Amino acid sequence: MEEKGQARDVQTDTFLAQIGNHQNPVTGSINTPIYFSTTYEHPTLGESTGYDYTRTKNPTREIVESALAILENGAVGLATSSGMSAIQLVFSQFPVGSQIVASRDLYGGSYRYFKELEKQGLYQFTYVEDEIGFEKAITDRTAAVFIETPTNPLMNEVSIEKVARLTKAYAAQLIVDNTFYTPLIQRPLELGADVVVHSATKYLGGHNDLLAGAVITRSKAVGEKLAYSLNTTGAVLSPFDCWLLIRGMKTLSLRMERHEKNAQAVVAFLTTHKQIKEVLYPGRGGMLSFKIKKQESIKAFLRNLSIFTFAESLGGVESLITYPTTQTHADIPEELRESYGLTADLLRISTGIEASEDLIADLQQALASLE
Numbered sequence: 001m002e003e004k005g006q007a008r009d010v011q012t013d014t015f016l017a018q019i020g021n022h023q024n025p026v027t028g029s030i031n032t033p034i035y036f037s038t039t040y041e042h043p044t045l046g047e048s049t050g051y052d053y054t055r056t057k058n059p060t061r062e063i064v065e066s067a068l069a070i071l072e073n074g075a076v077g078l079a080t081s082s083g084m085s086a087i088q089l090v091f092s093q094f095p096v097g098s099q100i101v102a103s104r105d106l107y108g109g110s111y112r113y114f115k116e117l118e119k120q121g122l123y124q125f126t127y128v129e130d131e132i133g134f135e136k137a138i139t140d141r142t143a144a145v146f147i148e149t150p151t152n153p154l155m156n157e158v159s160i161e162k163v164a165r166l167t168k169a170y171a172a173q174l175i176v177d178n179t180f181y182t183p184l185i186q187r188p189l190e191l192g193a194d195v196v197v198h199s200a201t202k203y204l205g206g207h208n209d210l211l212a213g214a215v216i217t218r219s220k221a222v223g224e225k226l227a228y229s230l231n232t233t234g235a236v237l238s239p240f241d242c243w244l245l246i247r248g249m250k251t252l253s254l255r256m257e258r259h260e261k262n263a264q265a266v267v268a269f270l271t272t273h274k275q276i277k278e279v280l281y282p283g284r285g286g287m288l289s290f291k292i293k294k295q296e297s298i299k300a301f302l303r304n305l306s307i308f309t310f311a312e313s314l315g316g317v318e319s320l321i322t323y324p325t326t327q328t329h330a331d332i333p334e335e336l337r338e339s340y341g342l343t344a345d346l347l348r349i350s351t352g353i354e355a356s357e358d359l360i361a362d363l364q365q366a367l368a369s370l371e
Contacts, residue, residue: 012071012184013253019067019246034243035059056231060242067249071183072196074216076223078230079237079245083179083199084109086213090175090195091144092229093222096122098143101172103158104129104340105151108329110177115331129340131158138166144173150180153289153324153348154341155280164192173222179203179315180287184256189218202315203286205248206255210241255317258353259286262319265356266349266363275367277345286351287314295345297370298323304366307358314350319359322348 010018020032027033035058040051051057061079068077080086087110094100102114104127117123126137138145145167149157160176167174175195176188182203188196198204200212217223230236237245267281270290275297281288292298302310308321312328322328325344329337337343351359 015067015070016253017250019249020063023063032060032063032243032246034239036239054239055234055236058236058239058242060239060246061237064237064242064245064249067246068198068214068216071249072178072189072216073183073187074189074196074218074223075220076217076227078215078223078227079200079242080213080215080230081235081237081241082211083197083201083213084113085235086197086199086215087113087177089213089215089226089230089233089235090197091117091123092233093225094123094143097124098122099124099126099139099141100144100146101126101128101134101137101142102146103127103148103151103156104133105154105156105342106146106148107152107177108324108331110146110148111329112331130156131162134158134163134166138170138172140170142167142170142172144175146175146177148177148180149186150282150285150287152180152287153280153322153329153346155282155287155289157282160186160188160191160193167194168192181285182252182256184253185260185284189216194218194222200245201313203256203259204252204315205245206252206316207244207248208313208316208318210244210248212237212241212245255353256286259315259351260284262286262351262353262356262359263288263349266351266359269360269363273364273367275370287348288351289346289348291343291345292347293345294370298345298347300370301366304369305362306365307354307362308349314348316350317353319352319354320350322350324348 021030038054042048065077065079100123102125114125128134128137164174174193176193178188178196179199179202196216198214200214263286267279267288270276270279275293277291277293279290308319311320312322
């Protein structure tokens with residue numbers, strides 16, 4: 001939750017570097033302490049220090065939740081045990097039978113969860129591909145709209161502002177997964193969204209060493225409702241992972257600048273290569289996808305890479321390359337994937353912070369080996 005005393009009137013770079021600083025007047029500790037304590041002493045009967053049980057409130061988690069709220073310019077921030085637990089938390093507020101409109105192209109784990117909700121008879125989902133689709137699908141029966149922008153992995157963008165106008169007209173809640181862009185590139189709450197979610201495992205953490213999620217709400221009332229649910233169900237972020245997330249967020253601005261610069265250099269190279277059919281990049285951020293002309297050569301291409309790591313996930317300092325067909329999006333049926341362009345010739349890149357020249361040279365030699 002947001003903590004009083006956190007300044008909103010400094011530049012983002014300064015705020016990030018200062019997360020947790022000036023928060024420990026007793027010791028003057030610059031590095032945020034990790035409060036491992038499960039429970040806290042009560043001064044006497046009927047009194048509390050403000051901390052009773054760590055699932056409900058933890059000093060380390062309080063600092064990172066406050067920072068998340070400020071970064072997204074929201075009322076309440078919540079830190080959860082994973083990106084999927086963040087999405088689960090947000091969807092826990094809707095009654096059984098709710099109708100949800102969602103992006104067609106989205107992370108395979110989100111799709112898997114939504115299909116499970118449908119299978120259990122809890123919610124009904126309608127999937128759309130663009131702004132026109134949202135305009136047609138949103139009605140007075142719609143409880144919420146869930147979007148990724150850009151989408152994963154086709155990098156399609158939709159206007160949050162346009163979709164927000166639609167959701168407001170029908171009193172529906174707009175939920176935006178902002179994992180790919182982070183608050184440094186896009187702040188959905190300022191554009192009209194009601195709730196933002198992150199897989200904080202990715203860019204916010206930035207080092208491929210923690211599992212975390214984040215939820216930030218524009219409304220204090222919605223935030224308090226979700227905080228109550230989070231305390232009730234217990235999928236909170238552990239104190240040590242909160243500390244790792246704080247550590248990662250301190251360098252977020254520097255990292256995002258390099259991620260984007262490297263992505264743009266890689267895109268410029270791939271766009272002109274004779275073995276590449278198509279490059280998908282929204283012009284911002286560190287994520288891109290591309291389609292290779294000879295699908296049968298993908299295995300050899302991946303094997304010949306030496307700097308890029310063939311692995312799932314994204315947003316870390318190391319450059320990763322992913323094959324969505326068998327990894328992140330394997331739970332989406334093949335026929336459905338291919339119907340909207342997620343074909344078996346597509347690879348996704350998360351550009352790290354290495355020298356762009358080395359990344360391009362690695363791609364160049366791996367592609368040359370296929371000739």
